[in-house]
Every structure is written in structure tokens, then in C-alpha cells.
Amino acid sequence: MICGWACPFGAFQELIYSLPILRRIKQKKLPFILTNTIRAGLFIAMLLFLFGIIGDRKGTVIYHYVNPFNLFNLDFESFSILLTVIIALLGSFIIYRPFCQFVCPFGFVSWIAERFSIFRVQIDHDQCTQCGACIKACPLEASKGRVDRKKIPADCFSCARCLNVCPVDAIQYTSVFKIGVTKRFT
Numbered sequence: 176m177i178c179g180w181a182c183p184f185g186a187f188q189e190l191i192y193s194l195p196i197l198r199r200i201k202q203k204k205l206p207f208i209l210t211n212t213i214r215a216g217l218f219i220a221m222l223l224f225l226f227g228i229i230g231d232r233k234g235t236v237i238y239h240y241v242n243p244f245n246l247f248n249l250d251f252e253s254f255s256i257l258l259t260v261i262i263a264l265l266g267s268f269i270i271y272r273p274f275c276q277f278v279c280p281f282g283f284v285s286w287i288a289e290r291f292s293i294f295r296v297q298i299d300h301d302q303c304t305q306c307g308a309c310i311k312a313c314p315l316e317a318s319k320g321r322v323d324r325k326k327i328p329a330d331c332f333s334c335a336r337c338l339n340v341c342p343v344d345a346i347q348y349t350s351v352f353k354i355g356v357t358k359r360f361t
Contacts, residue, residue: 184263185275185332191267192314203270207316207329210276211286218283271314275332286330294350296331296338298322302345309337309346318346 266273275282289295298309298321309318318337320328337346 182275182281184279185272188264188267188272188274189334191264192271204314204316205270205276207320211283211330213277214279214283217278218280221280272332276315276330282330289331294333294348296321296333296335297347297349299345299347300324302343304343304345306342308340308342312336312340 263274263278270276296317298318303322305322307322310322313319313336314334315332316329317331321331333348335348338348
């Protein structure tokens with residue numbers, strides 16, 4: 176939920192993704208196993224730095240630079256930090272939310288927490304006609320994993336594109352309290 180609705184860097188990448196010129200560019204959907212493996216590796220490395228197990232600097236310095244909520248507070252004292260931000264933003268032209276998929280520590284933790292989330296995208300498999308509209312609309316592999324009933328579906332950023340294209344309203348953004356919506360508020 177944070178990734179899709181509250182993260183400033185995610186919103187900035189979403190804005191780039193939504194530019195009309197990009198509708199002509201075929202963006203790449205990378206396999207979730209690849210993106211999540213890279214993100215998990217970076218997350219573990221960050222934890223090792225954070226607790227001083229590897230490296231000679233405190234990990235909080237590294238965390239400061241990969242925290243998407245600090246994007247607009249960074250002073251870019253290091254060229255490598257500025258270059259990383261520029262690469263992530265330029266990468267948004269060809270890959271949906273590259274920072275979120277590869278680097279973001281919150282994204283990795285939220286992917287784990289998504290299994291226990293109060294709010295989530297759910298598919299009513301009895302209503303689903305397997306038309307594939309949600310899979311085409313999803314910029315990640317999240318809808319495919321849910322339609323195929325995978326035990327570990329890909330990360331969902333709650334963009335609600337799948338909700339808007341489902342012709343039979345089989346997809347809902349719902350809560351454990353069974354309160355849901357079938358269309359995104361626009």
C-alpha cells in the first residue's frame with residue numbers, strides 16, 4: 176500500500192511511467208524472480224552494513240541513501256548518489272519503477288508483509304474468466320501470479336490498473352473485513 180499510494184520516489188517514477196510519450200515505448204516486464212533476488216541481496220547487504228558486520232562505516236549512512244522517503248532531502252554530496260538517482264529515473268523510461276523493483280528496502284519488506292496485509296488486491300476466481308486483461312494491464316507480474324494462484328505472487332504496488340480493466344469485476348481492492356472497491360477512484 177505504501178509503494179502504490181504514499182512513496183514520493185515511487186510516485187515520481189509512476190509519473191515518468193505515465194508520460195504520454197512512453198505509451199509508444201514498449202516497457203520491459205522483468206521476471207519477478209530476478210528483481211526480487213537482486214532486491215533481497217541488496218537488502219541483506221544493507222542489514223550487514225547496518226549492524227556493522229561488514230564494512231567500516233555505519234550502515235545508517237547507506238540506509239539514508241536507499242530510503243525513498245529521503246530522496247528530496249539528499250544533498251547529493253557524492254556524485255555516485257546523484258548518478259544512482261539519475262539512473263533510476265532514466266531507467267523508468269524502459270522498466271516500471273526500477274528503484275522499487277531492485278533497490279528499495281521498504282519494497283522488499285512490504286512484499287513480505289503483503290501476505291499479512293489488511294488491504295490487498297484479490298481475485299474472485301469463481302468470477303474470473305481468464306481473459307488476461309489484468310495481466311496485460313499490470314506493469315509487473317503481480318496479476319499473473321494471482322490469476323495463476325501462485326503461492327508466492329510477484330510484488331503488487333497497488334496501482335489498481337487490474338481493477339479498472341477487469342470486464343467482470345472479479346478483482347477487488349479489499350480488506351480482511353470484506354470491505355472493497357472494484358474500480359479505482361479517478
